[in-house]
Amino acid sequence: MPLHLDPYLDSGENLSILFTKPLRYFYQAEIRFVVVPKDDIRDLEPFKLNIGNLEDIASSIG
Structure with missing residues (x-):
């Protein structure tokens, strides 16, 4: 799960x-x-x- 960045409290300087x-x-x-x-690649x-199927863990909204 991603780390949520609060623009009022975090500078974000050391975050990926x-x-x-x-x-x-x-x-x-x-x-x-x-x-x-592993190695730097110029043209990836x-x-x-x-x-696979995600029906057991996801649903369509809308």
Whole structure:
């Protein structure tokens, strides 16, 4: 779960943008996956990640 950043209390100087989001989105439940290559790569090729069916843990709103 991401760390929520309060713009009035936190400077955000030492936080990773990959795992933070604005406090106004606190109500949103999410899980983030970050894939970082071991070596620096100038041109990273896209890849697909098959996560399967999420019906047992997610629902459609709207």
